[in-house]
Amino acid sequence: MLSSESDKLMNPGLYHTLVELDKASHNKGVKVVNQGCTATLELCKRRGGATYAKPSSGGEEYKICCPFCSDGKHRLYVSYLYGTESTNPGYVGTLKNLAYCQNEQEVKRELWDIISTTNYASLSKLGLVRVRESGPAEKKELMPMGEVVPLHELNTFHPAVTYLKSRGFNPNYLGKSYGVGAVISHQHEELRMRKLLTGRIVFPYYVNRKLVAWQSRYAGEVPKGSSILRWYYPSGSGKHLWGFDNASHFQGCILCEGILSAVNFGPAAMAIGGKVLLPHMLDAIVGKWSNVLVALDPDAGINRNVDLEKHDRQQKMVEQLKGAGVPYVQGVAWTPGDLRDPGDIGVKACREIVKRDHPMLYHLLPYYRK
Numbered sequence: 001m002l003s004s005e006s007d008k009l010m011n012p013g014l015y016h017t018l019v020e021l022d023k024a025s026h027n028k029g030v031k032v033v034n035q036g037c038t039a040t041l042e043l044c045k046r047r048g049g050a051t052y053a054k055p056s057s058g059g060e061e062y063k064i065c066c067p068f069c070s071d072g073k074h075r076l077y078v079s080y081l082y083g084t085e086s087t088n089p090g091y092v093g094t095l096k097n098l099a100y101c102q103n104e105q106e107v108k109r110e111l112w113d114i115i116s117t118t119n120y121a122s123l124s125k126l127g128l129v130r131v132r133e134s135g136p137a138e139k140k141e142l143m144p145m146g147e148v149v150p151l152h153e154l155n156t157f158h159p160a161v162t163y164l165k166s167r168g169f170n171p172n173y174l175g176k177s178y179g180v181g182a183v184i185s186h187q188h189e190e191l192r193m194r195k196l197l198t199g200r201i202v203f204p205y206y207v208n209r210k211l212v213a214w215q216s217r218y219a220g221e222v223p224k225g226s227s228i229l230r231w232y233y234p235s236g237s238g239k240h241l242w243g244f245d246n247a248s249h250f251q252g253c254i255l256c257e258g259i260l261s262a263v264n265f266g267p268a269a270m271a272i273g274g275k276v277l278l279p280h281m282l283d284a285i286v287g288k289w290s291n292v293l294v295a296l297d298p299d300a301g302i303n304r305n306v307d308l309e310k311h312d313r314q315q316k317m318v319e320q321l322k323g324a325g326v327p328y329v330q331g332v333a334w335t336p337g338d339l340r341d342p343g344d345i346g347v348k349a350c351r352e353i354v355k356r357d358h359p360m361l362y363h364l365l366p367y368y369r370k
């Protein structure tokens with residue numbers, strides 16, 4: 001974007017700061033979304049009573065490749081209002097929560113530290129912003145899973161069964177031990193992809209035998225170019241640990257990114273559904289397990305090379321758990337030869353990893369001694 005064009009932006013100062021930030025990291029340019037559109041802000045109240053502003057319609061945004069992760073696809077969105085001061089009677093303060101990275105949850109503080117030296121205009125100078133007040137966030141009810149038949153009760157030719165078998169998993173075991181099944185009908189009216197839910201494999205999350213969340217996976221490889229979601233999870237499911245009830249029976253646990261990786265590490269393994277341990281998950285782990293092996297996926301990115309930043313993230317998680325008081329924590333020592341996710345390497349290889357990288361945990365898990 002030429003400088004005369006960028007001056008037409010709603011927040012050229014912020015834009016130029018992001019251009020500099022991008023040059024110093026990925027250097028893939030800054031994209032502008034919804035140019036000229038003003039945002040509508042909604043005021044929300046946290047449980048403690050503190051107020052924060054949330055955009056209910058985005059307005060002009062700047063997209064850059066996130067400097068805090070291995071992003072190469074412009075996944076960090078920054079609203080033109082980021083960093084502006086609000087003197088609106090409902091909310092007095094600086095708008096810092098109007099940026100997010102699609103890969104992670106927590107980037108705002110780091111971003112703020114880097115670009116807080118920019119001089120921002122006051123909110124009134126940036127134009128029309130309607131502020132609407134809303135009460136405390138309502139606790140949404142979990143969307144029903146639909147009518148589910150467990151895998152071990154399905155015909156062996158059902159796509160959910162054949163697909164999992166083709167990837168080396170045992171559908172009977174998944175059905176009996178984890179309640180994994182196939183959705184045979186789903187009536188939720190809010191769900192636009194309702195048709196796509198039927199036939200999918202559903203993975204329930206149980207905490208103290210209560211269903212707290214679920215995820216579903218397309219039963220097969222998603223055809224190229226199709227809009228079918230490979231994984232789908234309803235809102236609120238992201239903060240829970242998959243496999244919690246099964247792992248509760250052991251003194252140690254293994255933390256994986258994906259559900260199928262956790263399955264290969266056995267019943268002491270749980271899936272966190274990403275690369276970040278959320279506060280809710282940390283609370284659930286601390287005090288419950290004394291031995292933890294962190295086993296994030298070994299690779300990331302287009303070339304499927306081992307990603308050093310990701311290793312940092314695994315190490316960060318190890319430090320995070322130690323800092324929170326878990327006595328024994330290790331991370332898997334992946335090597336450049338490890339290119340596949342634990343979900344793709346089978347039970348035996350995962351067992352060898354535990355034996356090699358956390359022998360103490362290995363001896364604590366009876367299913368490895370059989």
Ligand SMILES: [Zn+2]
Pocket residue numbers: 066067068069070071076101102103104107
């Ligand atoms: Zn990021």
